[in-house]
Amino acid sequence: MAGFNVRSVLVTGANRGIGLGLVKQFLGKSNPPEWVFATCRDPEAERVQELKTLASRHPNLAIVALATRVEEHLKGSGLNLLINNAGVVKLSTLESETPENMSLVYTTNVTGPLLVSQAPLTVDMSVRGILNVLPTLSKKENGAFVSWEGKVLPW
Ligand SMILES: NC(=O)c1ccc[n+]([C@@H]2O[C@H](COP(=O)([O-])OP(=O)(O)OC[C@H]3O[C@@H](n4cnc5c(N)ncnc54)[C@H](OP(=O)(O)O)[C@@H]3O)[C@@H](O)[C@H]2O)c1
Structure with missing residues (x-):
């Protein structure tokens, strides 16, 4: 990530897996972003503990539950990079696939990122x-x- 410089980045699904790994890499850069926004669906859950520990050590890391909170931090300067990482994989075959599964994957991996992408844009x-x-x-x-x-x- 040597030549990669952004002022603000938002990562969804940042409490574990690839999302948490990306947040750690951004914070560990020699010139980290001014703001790293990490979203998770349940900030009180035990699986968010590692992210909370990181936030206590890095004042430029904010764990946010709502997109509008991002705008409060950025004060109108706009978000530079949105990483729509949150998602699910439900491995199944044509025989075992169910309408519930298909609906969950579509809602999480398609509808969710599209809604998050409607990041607040000021007038x-x-x-x-x-x-x-x-x-x-x-x-x-x-x-x-x-x-x-x-x-x-x-x-
Ligand atoms: N790892 C791979 O090899 C691989 C390969 C191809 C694509 N991907 C994609 O890359 C992304 C990250 O993968 P990963 O391995 O890091 O996955 P992971 O460890 O399962 O983490 C998924 C993240 O997405 C969040 N999430 C899941 N459903 C959500 C929902 N309905 N609303 C909000 N957040 C939700 C999870 O939150 P909770 O902790 O609350 O569940 C978690 O933070 C996923 O989109 C995955 O499909 C991964």
């Missing part, structure tokens, strides 16, 4: 982004759906 950030994008537009974007960051979104 100010939105307006500044739009004003930056407007002068870059030309005829070729005619009819296109362009985001506040200037990305052409397929529709």
Whole structure:
């Protein structure tokens, strides 16, 4: 991660596994992010203990239960990196697969990350982004759906 520098990063499912491993790596960098947001679904659970111990040693690590809390910390400067790590794997065969399983995996691995990705965007950030994008537009974007960051979104 030598050349990897971000000011703020949010990792979902950060209490164990890959999520916890990523948080440890970010905090251990020689130039760590100013803010590392670690989310978990049950902050009181025993399996969150290791993350809590890390947070007690690193003031730039915040364990957050709600996305809105992230905005309070960042004070409108925006989140640089979102790692949608939380997820489940339910190994099954075509014969053993159940509607409940399929629904759980879809809700956790598809709906969840999509909702988390709706990270709070302030009116100010939105307006500044739009004003930056407007002068870059030309005829070729005619009819296109362009985001506040200037990305052409397929529709
Ligand atoms: N490890 C692999 O080889 C591998 C391979 C391919 C893909 N992946 C994907 O990589 C990600 C991390 O893998 P991992 O091995 O670190 O998994 P893991 O050890 O099982 O950890 C999963 C994390 O996701 C959280 N989580 C699960 N369901 C959730 C829900 N409904 N809402 C909120 N949080 C939820 C868990 O929280 P709790 O502690 O509360 O359960 C935990 O923090 C997963 O998305 C996994 O599917 C892993």
